[in-house]
Amino acid sequence: MLDLTAKVHDxxxxxxxxxxxxxxxxxxxxxxxxxxxxCQMNFSDSEIVASILxxxxxxxxxxxxxxxxxxxxxxxxxxxxEQTVRKRxxxxxxxxxxxxxxxxxxxxxxAERLKAKFLEEEKLVDMVVGPDAYRSLPGLIEEAExxxxxxxxxxxxxxxxxxxxxxxxxxxxxxxxxxxxxGCNNMCSFCVxxxxxxxxxxxxxxxxxxxxxxxxxxxFREVTLLGQNVDSYYWVNEEAAATVQNAxxxxxxxxxxxxxVALVSPDLRVRFSTSHPxxxxxxxxLTMAKYExxxxxxxxxxxxxxxxxxxxxxxxxxxxxxxxxVDQIKRIMPDCGISADIITGFCTETEExxxxxxxxxxxxxxxxxxxxxxxxxxxxLAARRYKDDIPEEVKKRRLQEIITMQNRLSVESNxxxxxxxxxxxxxxxxxxxxxxxxxxxxxxxxxxxxxxxxNYKKGDYVYVTITDCTQGTLLGYLQQ
Ligand code: SAH
Ligand code: SF4
Ligand code: F3S
Numbered sequence: 001m002l003d004l005t006a007k008v009h010d011x012x013x014x015x016x017x018x019x020x021x022x023x024x025x026x027x028x029x030x031x032x033x034x035x036x037x038x039c040q041m042n043f044s045d046s047e048i049v050a051s052i053l054x055x056x057x058x059x060x061x062x063x064x065x066x067x068x069x070x071x072x073x074x075x076x077x078x079x080x081x082e083q084t085v086r087k088r089x090x091x092x093x094x095x096x097x098x099x100x101x102x103x104x105x106x107x108x109x110x111a112e113r114l115k116a117k118f119l120e121e122e123k124l125v126d127m128v129v130g131p132d133a134y135r136s137l138p139g140l141i142e143e144a145e146x147x148x149x150x151x152x153x154x155x156x157x158x159x160x161x162x163x164x165x166x167x168x169x170x171x172x173x174x175x176x177x178x179x180x181x182x183g184c185n186n187m188c189s190f191c192v193x194x195x196x197x198x199x200x201x202x203x204x205x206x207x208x209x210x211x212x213x214x215x216x217x218x219x220f221r222e223v224t225l226l227g228q229n230v231d232s233y234y235w236v237n238e239e240a241a242a243t244v245q246n247a248x249x250x251x252x253x254x255x256x257x258x259x260x261v262a263l264v265s266p267d268l269r270v271r272f273s274t275s276h277p278x279x280x281x282x283x284x285x286l287t288m289a290k291y292e293x294x295x296x297x298x299x300x301x302x303x304x305x306x307x308x309x310x311x312x313x314x315x316x317x318x319x320x321x322x323x324x325x326v327d328q329i330k331r332i333m334p335d336c337g338i339s340a341d342i343i344t345g346f347c348t349e350t351e352e353x354x355x356x357x358x359x360x361x362x363x364x365x366x367x368x369x370x371x372x373x374x375x376x377x378x379x380x381l382a383a384r385r386y387k388d389d390i391p392e393e394v395k396k397r398r399l400q401e402i403i404t405m406q407n408r409l410s411v412e413s414n415x416x417x418x419x420x421x422x423x424x425x426x427x428x429x430x431x432x433x434x435x436x437x438x439x440x441x442x443x444x445x446x447x448x449x450x451x452x453x454x455n456y457k458k459g460d461y462v463y464v465t466i467t468d469c470t471q472g473t474l475l476g477y478l479q480q
Pocket of ligand 1: 376
């Protein structure tokens, strides 16, 4: 039998499917199944799609075999991400053969990148819908039901889905993503995102705070504010600015937004991702330091530790500039955790330049990293300008060295936590044992500890003293 049920990878949620939200046939006349790939933004978008579909009478199912509509929310960031989706589509081809009415739609970045070409390449696909076109899904589904192939890949300058309340599917009820902006105006030469997601735009600050408040009222205790480049968040209340009294002071920067969300409740933790090193300001760092509930953890992708490569990547900072940023973070928040994204084997990268990536990792002491080898993406500046000239075996070897370095740094960082006591938000039972809780400390490290005789539950804050660690987890005991 085909495996069309949820696939959950250990290190990430790639390909995860959603559990039924409400399985009541009187509410929902049809069923949809959605799988998401790529970054958290895509997972967050799937929750917006679910909300739009719920209103149309489609309820979510975790089992693709009983679905009337199958959606894949896709990612184009690396060649491999696209291959995974194509492989998955061939599996759905078989499902479609045995169920003629089944509709298959491709959403997200791959839909945007390939547009109508998708319909030529993958004949079984009925709908191709880009990330800014989800409001048109109901109409597109209706058309597809008549046997028409449909495409909407229009990018928008102002769509933020601000008024759509995402359906929290497959949620632990404690942590949630809140999208604060869309698109990206940077032009990192390796990156396909500006092409698939369009221009940067920031969402209404009040709708963000209202969503965080609503989540808190429903028992959630942590929100992660999401954007490709959160530090360039900038929103002006046009309505208020239009009235004379309020003409000044209505612009909301990311630092201000962080504060607004932090003030929802001291018991609501606030996280954010991703920070471009060039845009994270001292004001943001000071705001983080000021509020205990803004988590002391920054995802600060470095990409490379060498200034020449950084320039070719169009990252607009140098090695020294990045290191100074790390110093500034540690000066303002000595306990702040930092993680990174790293690309190895970018065009023309020499062995010495690779060594500089290893040494900047050591300098920054990352708690963890997401590590990739360079994958050329059609249409990007790098694809047009530079030759992808590092042989695959060299890329792989360098990547392995980077992974080995990160493993060492993660263990070293975790060892420093032994003997410390941390405030931990309980997210759920540990994967390994229902006798243990799993939660995170402010620094985003996973902490596992025995439940003991306590009456704590998911969403509670507890204090845990760390006694041991693995590469990815701190182990400890509950302070009674
Ligand atoms: N907006 C985020 C990154 C989004 S993409 C930022 O600027 O930090 C996530 C990560 O994928 C990037 O940080 C980069 O490390 C990696 N990535 C992007 N394009 C890639 C490519 N062509 N090949 C390999 N890795 C890539
Ligand atoms: Fe891509 Fe750069 Fe934008 Fe990140 S900041 S999404 S890497 S272009
Ligand atoms: Fe992938 Fe698109 Fe995110 S390319 S990483 S899903 S913005």
